[in-house]
Amino acid sequence: MLATAPDFDVLIVGAGISGIGMAAHLEMECPGRSYAIVERRENLGGTWDLFRYPGIRSDSDMHTLGFVFEPWKHEKSIADAPAILDYLNTIVDERDIRKHIRYSQKVISADWRSDDARWHVTIEQADGSQTRMTANFLYLASGYYDYDEAYDPGFEFGDFKGQVVHPQFWPDDLDYSGKKVVVIGSGATAVTIVPSMADKAGHVTMLQRTPTWMFSRPAKDAIANFLRKILPEKTAYKITRWKNIKLQDIGFKRARGKPEKVKQALKKRIVKALGTNYDDATFTPPYNPWEQRLCLVPDDDLFEAMKSGKASVVTAKISKFSENGIELDNGETLEADIIITATGLKLAVGGKIAVSQDGAPVDFAERFYYKGCMFSNLPNLAVVFGYLNASWTLRADINSEYVCRLLNLMEKRGSDVAVPVLPADHQLEEDDIFDFSSGYIQRSKHIMPKNSVTYPWRLNQEYIHDRKIMQEGPVGDGLISLHKAGANAVEPEQQLEAAE
Missing domain, CATH: 3.50.50 (FAD/NAD(P)-binding domain)
Structure with missing residues (x-):
């Protein structure tokens, strides 16, 4: 086993709906695991704290945008931002999550190092200084759009005086x-x-x-x-x-x-x-x-x-x-x-974090999704990209539950590493799941991870189907390798021996 423990078992990036949801699931399902949430902003809430325009509200009902574990109690199911923030603040207080949140900490880079089976994460503080921390598992709950830049359609406002x-x-x-x-x-x-x-x-x-x-x-x-x-x-x-x-x-x-x-x-x-x-x-x-x-x-x-x-x-x-x-x-x-x-958002993958694997940059556009949660041949990393045709939190919930099941299986097996193995000669047929004509989708296809026509190498767009598979299907499906640090098997057949 590892000579020294990482700073945290799980590092969650982002204190919005996805990050708070993951923390709540860890508290319920993996109570022995240490974790922290790093949030670049001064407050929790993500989207619901960032946007301050008049009337800011949900565009789907809060009975599905709310979490599976926390009833929505307000009279209105189409809620404004203050009500949503109140809901999230109640969760972090009642479930003792607030003490795990570190504000004004922006993740700049994250490098997976196989020799010690952990992520080495560089964080920028509010004063511009940088610190580093380590975690065995990285959970990217940083949303889907660029917080720093909005989409620019190229308007030239010229002489407009307003x-x-x-x-x-x-x-x-x-x-x-x-x-x-x-x-x-x-x-x-x-x-x-x-x-x-x-x-x-x-x-x-x-x-x-x-x-x-x-x-x-x-x-x-x-x-x-x-x-x-x-x-x-x-x-x-x-x-x-x-x-x-x-x-x-x-x-x-x-x-x-x-x-x-x-x-x-x-x-x-x-x-x-x-x-x-x-x-x-x-x-x-x-x-x-x-x-x-x-x-x-x-x-x-x-x-x-x-x-x-x-x-x-x-x-x-x-x-x-x-x-x-x-x-x-x-x-x-x-x-x-x-x-x-109001011309739209600019999409970003993984919060624009410079992700690398043993020093080599990771291009998510060259990786296949695995169960809409992890990525091919990338260890101990999960992400949330919600549904295009349903509420975001539906995916956030099932991904959190799945990662908790995975962490528990890793603990049972004494494993430090979990990686979805996809051989170089995989022969997967690619699929365009983003067949929406929305401008923000079409403009960003070149940065999006790959999808196969067949599950599990895809970000599926059918929640009811996904929920059944993610909750009832075996974590060890013959595709994900579970092994200890230093067990650097080269052949996929060797790696798969550790999975159940």
Whole structure:
């Protein structure tokens, strides 16, 4: 065995939903394991602490964005950021996780060293100095987008005299009372910002190049709130969670199988909400539902803002920015005091950490996913990349549970190393699982890890199927090697002898 122990058994990078979820699972399922969470920001929460724009909220229900182990107790199932942060803070306090979190610590690099079976991690402190720590297992819960840079569509604002704001870097002192605001974009962020700013702004215009499919639903889940009145909290939550998971799955598959019927159903809801204000061209995207994520409109808030005259949607391309607004390709001009560029995120893999293996840089784009959790031939590292067609936390939960099972098996076997072994002559057929037309997906395919057409070498997109395999399938599947430090078997056949 190793002569000296690492600083921690498990190092979790990121104190957002994924990191806090992993810590909670460790507390429940691997109570003997030491761990720490390193968080680059000064607060926990990840996305829900970073974004400060008006109305910031979940775009999926909290019965599936919430954890499997912690019931969502608020009346609204479509929750704002403060409610989500309250939920996360309750978890870290009640489960004694807070003492494990180290804030203002940015992971710069992580090198796996086979000789001592641990990750050597370089961390930058708030003052710019660097420290190092070691861990046997590295869990990357750093999200999926670049915290430092937003997507830049290349706008040249030229002579525009107003203020330009990106939602990812929202200023605390932005005063938009009585002002003309143009929000460029038609995704979830724009659909959230427009109705939230409409109450104070003089007028808010959502400028979209192409429409987005929108789905209207109540912010409160009546069935969930009824069940909470007649059943124990955990039972009601379990039933509601499963109901919503099934509805998400049915809705996605129906959209892919019968897109025209789903289009009609989505439009019917919008027509009902807008009445005579409905314009078909404004709400008819050039793609089928669920070829991009649906935009949630809770309680018809966007449509109510449009009916009141406080908000409008314009479909056109930008010709140029003028002193007082935006000139469009249709000859019209949108006057603006403030322009908000809700044009999307820039994706990043593994928090942009410089990952290496015995000093050799690791290119994730050359590795295959293993069970949507680990990577081919990369030891003791797991990551979370949530579902495109369902809530992020669904994957975070099953990945955390799987890693805990793996850690327990390693302990049982006296193993220090767990590596999914993929021979160089694997003959795997690659698959494009990111068949979404969303710009942020298409722009980032070149940095994404590889996927096979067959499980387990893929990031699957079907939670119900994944959950069954990850929870019930054997950890030792004949593909993952478990061995001790220094047992550097060269042949895959030798490595696989250690797995069960």
